[in-house]
Amino acid sequence: MTTTDTAAASDSSPTALEEAVTSTDPTTLSKVWGFGSGALILLGSIAGLLVGLERLDLGSANVFDGADGMFQFWSAHRVALVLLGVLPGLMALATTIVPRQCGGSLMFPRAAALGCWIWLIGAGMTLVGFLADGGLGTPGGGGQRQATALTVMGLLLVIAGLLVASVSVMTTIVSGRAAGTGLRDLSFTAWTTLVAATIWTGMLPVLAANAVLAYVDLRGRPAIRFGAEDAIWEQLSWMFTHPAIYVLALPVLGIALDVVATTTRTVQANRDFLLVATVAFGFLSFGAFAQTFFDTPGTPIREEALSVVAAFAIVPVALAILGGLADTLRRGGSNLGSKPPAETVLLILAALLVVAGTAVGALHVIAPLDLLDTAVGGANFTFVVGAGILGVGAGLHHWVDELTGPEGHRDGLILLGGLAIASGIVLSGMTDLISGLLDQTDFTGVTLAAAGNPKSGVDALNLVSMIGSFAVVGGLATWMLAGGLVTAANRTSGGGERGGS
Amino acid sequence: MGTTVPTAPTRPRTLVVASAFGTGSVIMYFGGLFALYFSIRADALAWGTQWYPEGAIQLVPGGMNMATMAMSAITMGWAVHSVLNDDRVHLMIAMALTAVLGIAMVNQTVFYFVDIGLPIDTSEAATLLFTIVGSHLVMVAIGVLWLGMLLLRTLGGQDTSRHRDLVSAAALYWYAAVAVYSVIWIGIYIAK
Numbered sequence: 001m002t003t004t005d006t007a008a009a010s011d012s013s014p015t016a017l018e019e020a021v022t023s024t025d026p027t028t029l030s031k032v033w034g035f036g037s038g039a040l041i042l043l044g045s046i047a048g049l050l051v052g053l054e055r056l057d058l059g060s061a062n063v064f065d066g067a068d069g070m071f072q073f074w075s076a077h078r079v080a081l082v083l084l085g086v087l088p089g090l091m092a093l094a095t096t097i098v099p100r101q102c103g104g105s106l107m108f109p110r111a112a113a114l115g116c117w118i119w120l121i122g123a124g125m126t127l128v129g130f131l132a133d134g135g136l137g138t139p140g141g142g143g144q145r146q147a148t149a150l151t152v153m154g155l156l157l158v159i160a161g162l163l164v165a166s167v168s169v170m171t172t173i174v175s176g177r178a179a180g181t182g183l184r185d186l187s188f189t190a191w192t193t194l195v196a197a198t199i200w201t202g203m204l205p206v207l208a209a210n211a212v213l214a215y216v217d218l219r220g221r222p223a224i225r226f227g228a229e230d231a232i233w234e235q236l237s238w239m240f241t242h243p244a245i246y247v248l249a250l251p252v253l254g255i256a257l258d259v260v261a262t263t264t265r266t267v268q269a270n271r272d273f274l275l276v277a278t279v280a281f282g283f284l285s286f287g288a289f290a291q292t293f294f295d296t297p298g299t300p301i302r303e304e305a306l307s308v309v310a311a312f313a314i315v316p317v318a319l320a321i322l323g324g325l326a327d328t329l330r331r332g333g334s335n336l337g338s339k340p341p342a343e344t345v346l347l348i349l350a351a352l353l354v355v356a357g358t359a360v361g362a363l364h365v366i367a368p369l370d371l372l373d374t375a376v377g378g379a380n381f382t383f384v385v386g387a388g389i390l391g392v393g394a395g396l397h398h399w400v401d402e403l404t405g406p407e408g409h410r411d412g413l414i415l416l417g418g419l420a421i422a423s424g425i426v427l428s429g430m431t432d433l434i435s436g437l438l439d440q441t442d443f444t445g446v447t448l449a450a451a452g453n454p455k456s457g458v459d460a461l462n463l464v465s466m467i468g469s470f471a472v473v474g475g476l477a478t479w480m481l482a483g484g485l486v487t488a489a490n491r492t493s494g495g496g497e498r499g500g501s
Numbered sequence: 502m503g504t505t506v507p508t509a510p511t512r513p514r515t516l517v518v519a520s521a522f523g524t525g526s527v528i529m530y531f532g533g534l535f536a537l538y539f540s541i542r543a544d545a546l547a548w549g550t551q552w553y554p555e556g557a558i559q560l561v562p563g564g565m566n567m568a569t570m571a572m573s574a575i576t577m578g579w580a581v582h583s584v585l586n587d588d589r590v591h592l593m594i595a596m597a598l599t600a601v602l603g604i605a606m607v608n609q610t611v612f613y614f615v616d617i618g619l620p621i622d623t624s625e626a627a628t629l630l631f632t633i634v635g636s637h638l639v640m641v642a643i644g645v646l647w648l649g650m651l652l653l654r655t656l657g658g659q660d661t662s663r664h665r666d667l668v669s670a671a672a673l674y675w676y677a678a679v680a681v682y683s684v685i686w687i688g689i690y691i692a693k
Contacts, residue, residue: 107515167522175513205526209533216632221622288533294540 021117024109026096029116030403031487033092034396036120037085038483041389042476043127044080047073049473052428052466055444056459058451067445068138074443075233076130078240081385083158084123086248087200089392091116091162093255094169094193097399101187103178107171115164122157129154137232139445145218148229152215155236159208166197166204184275188268189395191275192254195282199247203239206288210235234293241377242361243310244287245384249354250278252391253321256347259398260325263344264332274324277317284314302365302372311365318358322351342415346394349422350387353429357383360433369437375444376436379429386425386472390418393479400486408489413482420475427468431461520670524677527640531681534636538629539688545626552626553693554619562613563690566606567682573602574679581672584665592668593655599675600648603641606682610638630689637685640678647671 020028051074054063064070095116099106106112129135134147136155173186173194183191214235217227225231238244261268268274290301301307325348336344360380364371371377396403397414436442438456445451451458545552580595614634621631651671654660660668 108519111519163523163526167519167526170522171515171519175515175518201522201526202529205530206533206536209530209537212636213534213537213629213632216621216635217628224622224628225625226628288529291537294537296540296544 024113026099026106026109026112027403029109029113030092030096032116032120033088033095034403035480035483036123037088037092037392038476038480040080040123040127041085041089042473042480044077044085045469045473045476047080048077049466049469051077052462052469055451055462056466058444058447066140066142067447067450068140068142069133070445071138071233071443072130072133072135072143075136078381079126079130079136079155081389082240082245082248083155083162084126086385086388086392087162088119088123089389089396090193090196090248090251091119091165091169092403093189093251093392093395093399094197095165096403097395098169098190098193099172099176100402101190102173102176103181104172104176106168107176108168112165112168115161115166115168117161118157118164119161122154122159122161125154126151126158127154136236137229139230141229143229145229148232149215149218152211152218152232156208156211156215159204159211163201163204166200170194170197170201184272188254188257188274188278189251190254192251192278192282195279196247196250196285199250199282199285202286203244203247203288207236207239210291231293235291237293238287238291240381241290242287242357242364242380242384243285243290243307243314245285245381246287246314246358246361247282247285248388249350249357249384249391250282250285252347252350252388252395253281253318253325253354254278255391255395255398256325256351257321257328259343259347259394260328261332262398263336263341264328265335266328266332268324268328269331270324270327274321277320277324280317281314281321284310284317300372303367308365308367312362315355315358315362318355322355325351341398342411342418343394343398345415346390346397346418346422349418350390350394353383353387353390353422353425356429357387360429363433371436373441374436375432375440375442377442379432379436382425382429382432386421386429389476390421390425393418393421396483404487405490407492408486410482410485413478413485417475417478417482420471420478422475424468424471424473424475427471428465429468431465431468435461435465514666514669516666516670517673520673524674527674528677528681531633531636531684534629534633535684535688538633541625541629553630557617557619558630558690558693559613560690562609563686566609567686567690569602569606569609570679570682573599573606574676576602577672577675581665581668584660584668585662587662589655589658589660592660593652596648596652596655596668600645600652603645603648603675603678607638607641607645610634633685633689637678637681640681644671644675644678647674 014022020032023029050063051070054070064073095106095112129147129151132147132150133144134149134151135143136151137143137148173190177186186194213226214232215227217223217225219227226235257268257274290307292301295301329348357380360376360383363369364376364380393414400409435458438458440451440456440458542552576595576598580592580599583592583595614631619627619630621627648671651660651667654667
């Protein structure tokens with residue numbers, strides 16, 4: 001090598017993009033997970049807002065060109081919030097904070113980086129598939145088949161990425177924690193992440209099996225059954241309803257237990273009981289069995305004893321975990337002072353939303369009320385996934401020093417955005433709950449008839465729900481702004497520069 | 502006072518643990534497909550619908566493949582035993598044999614499915630059959646690639662009794678592939 005070569009090599013320091021793409025540093029990966037999931041939650045919420053706008057006047061199609069277009073955005077909203085949003089957001093914490101809580105470093109960082117980028121590429125493909133008139137099928141069969149295939153393929157990549165990252169995180173907790181640290185000694189965040197990741201690695205492959213079957217049937221010829229345009233969503237929809245969505249809330253409860261104990265400077269009491277309760281919560285979140293598309297005629301799975309008992313059993317479990325949180329607050333609440341930290345406020349709200357969501361889920365399965373296809377299901381989704389969004393944001397804020405650096409904290413913006421999101425979730429969730437009790441269907445289509453009972457008078461409720469969606473979008477935009485400002489402040493000051501690769 | 506001999510530090514078997522989690526995911530994937538297959542099949546039979554056309558699924562190819570996979574499980578066990586005993590030659594022979602048996606299984610299945618006379622778009626049963634068996638072929642192919650890379654490592658002298666985790670991890674995955682095939686054999690080829 002010549003002197004000139006050496007000088008040229010030393011001058012070519014990597015750009016931020018090169019650094020991000022080639023890095024296996026968990027902190028860098030967490031930024032990709034965090035900002036990627038944040039942007040996709042925002043896009044998913046905007047899709048939900050557009051659907052809400054259309055619902056304001058069900059007599060005509062003002063925003064979309066018909067029921068198929070509205071369905072694509074409605075389903076995109078759910079997919080974006082669960083698989084492209086909250087779950088990857090939790091992965092941002094799982095790849096960075098959890099290994100440190102275990103006293104070790106992330107196992108298989110290259111695999112974790114691979115998982116992160118596979119997820120991001122898959123998320124991009126899924127997004128493009130939805131925007132190109134594809135999505136996960138349409139009730140009228142009016143979508144583009146190639147775009148639908150692209151969406152399904154994108155979803156498979158998303159699942160693969162999340163699974164690879166989950167295996168890395170689980171191995172870190174099980175096998176990579178510091179010597180002498182037992183599983184019972186783990187922090188609640190690490191413990192609930194382990195339980196939730198175990199459930200994810202049980203459910204996501206089943207979702208992949210559904211998607212592969214749909215893809216095989218979709219490609220190249222008229223579909224037999226599984227790849228039919230009007231059948232794909234129903235095969236995959238179990239992932240976006242209870243009990244499967246409860247697993248998103250589990251790490252949020254763990255984060256809440258840890259953060260409240262830290263900010264109140266109080267040791268969590270009844271620790272073993274809470275460890276068992278969180279495992280029970282995870283166990284009751286396993287939802288791969290509840291596939292309505294494959295119901296045997298006459299015995300719908302959602303009316304089977306297993307589904308009903310699970311939907312009711314999770315309520316006292318959630319209440320028990322909330323009780324643990326309340327006990328810590330009772331004993332250490334005075335340490336919070338007159339201005340409690342934003343993350344503590346938001347995580348308490350998130351825990352309350354989880355309990356509300358499980359209660360709505362139990363209401364949803366009461367057979368005499370006949371609510372299974374109504375907007376009560378949407379309300380359950382809004383409460384639980386909304387709690388997930390709040391929990392992820394609060395968790396990222398709590399550990400912001402370790403994720404981005406110590407400079408430029410935006411506590412006020414985080415609290416403002418979080419309160420806007422929480423109030424939006426409550427508004428949307430409550431109005432959807434009442435609309436559902438008045439017979440409005442979960443997916444309303446663009447006609448009064450499809451909305452359920454035409455005389456149910458849900459117009460005003462739909463307006464309030466849409467205002468709630470506006471609040472959520474506004475809160476999320478505020479959070480993204482705060483996250484960008486903190487990252488920029490630390491990049492400028494060098495606070496975000498960390499060793500390791 | 503006796504001499505205290507420090508014990509060798511126990512290494513956390515991260516590769517085996519990760520392989521167990523990954524293999525568990527793969528098993529859940531097939532569990533999902535099998536659940537759909539048997540559920541839809543039971544409904545079809547309950548309604549008196551024909552599942553596969555008479556004579557479409559033959560027992561011999563499935564049985565031959567099962568025998569091949571069973572033999573590969575034995576050779577994989579031989580590989581694990583060899584690495585535990587630092588027997589490099591036997592390790593290489595055992596892994597090569599396992600890989601060859603895997604390739605033979607893929608070859609037999611592809612030959613049979615080209616010849617089966619049951620196009621993928623004839624029925625739900627055919628779509629499920631091709632999806633399940635095709636997914637298993639991918640699983641076996643990944644296993645064969647893994648074994649190929651392990652062979653290269655062994656040639657370089659990197660797989661020893663102290664560094665045996667990759668062999669153990671591959672064995673775990675391979676046994677899962679054999680177990681999945683045994684369900685395919687009983688549930689699809691025998692029960693039809």
